[in-house]
Amino acid sequence: xxxxxxxxxxxxxxxxxxxxxxWIVSLFFLRFxxxxxxxxxxxxxxxxxxxxxxxxxxSVYEISxxxxxxxxxxxxxxxxxxxxxxxxxxxxxx
Numbered sequence: 164x165x166x167x168x169x170x171x172x173x174x175x176x177x178x179x180x181x182x183x184x185x186w187i188v189s190l191f192f193l194r195f196x197x198x199x200x201x202x203x204x205x206x207x208x209x210x211x212x213x214x215x216x217x218x219x220x221x222s223v224y225e226i227s228x229x230x231x232x233x234x235x236x237x238x239x240x241x242x243x244x245x246x247x248x249x250x251x252x253x254x255x256x257x
Contacts, residue, residue: 171227186211186212202252206248206251210248214237220233
């Protein structure tokens with residue numbers, strides 16, 4: 164936990180903004196998934212949703228060091244999901 168102050172408030176504000184933007188991007192990919200039924204877009208949508216959740220965790224718990232285990236695990240799962248989606252798309256294309 165941080166002790167407060169302007170820097171802490173700015174970090175929370177920026178984390179909240181990034182959370183909202185991740186969820187907007189998630190909805191953007193969800194719209195493409197609904198139109199095309201391509202799993203790649205569904206995986207990207209889930210991934211960005213999880214990145215938004217990660218930002219929510221950072222804001223709620225006022226984590227100043229992003230190397231905390233829960234944050235790293237959420238981020239890692241999100242990036243692995245993107246990687247698996249790309250591999251799946253390439254295998255289906257060939």
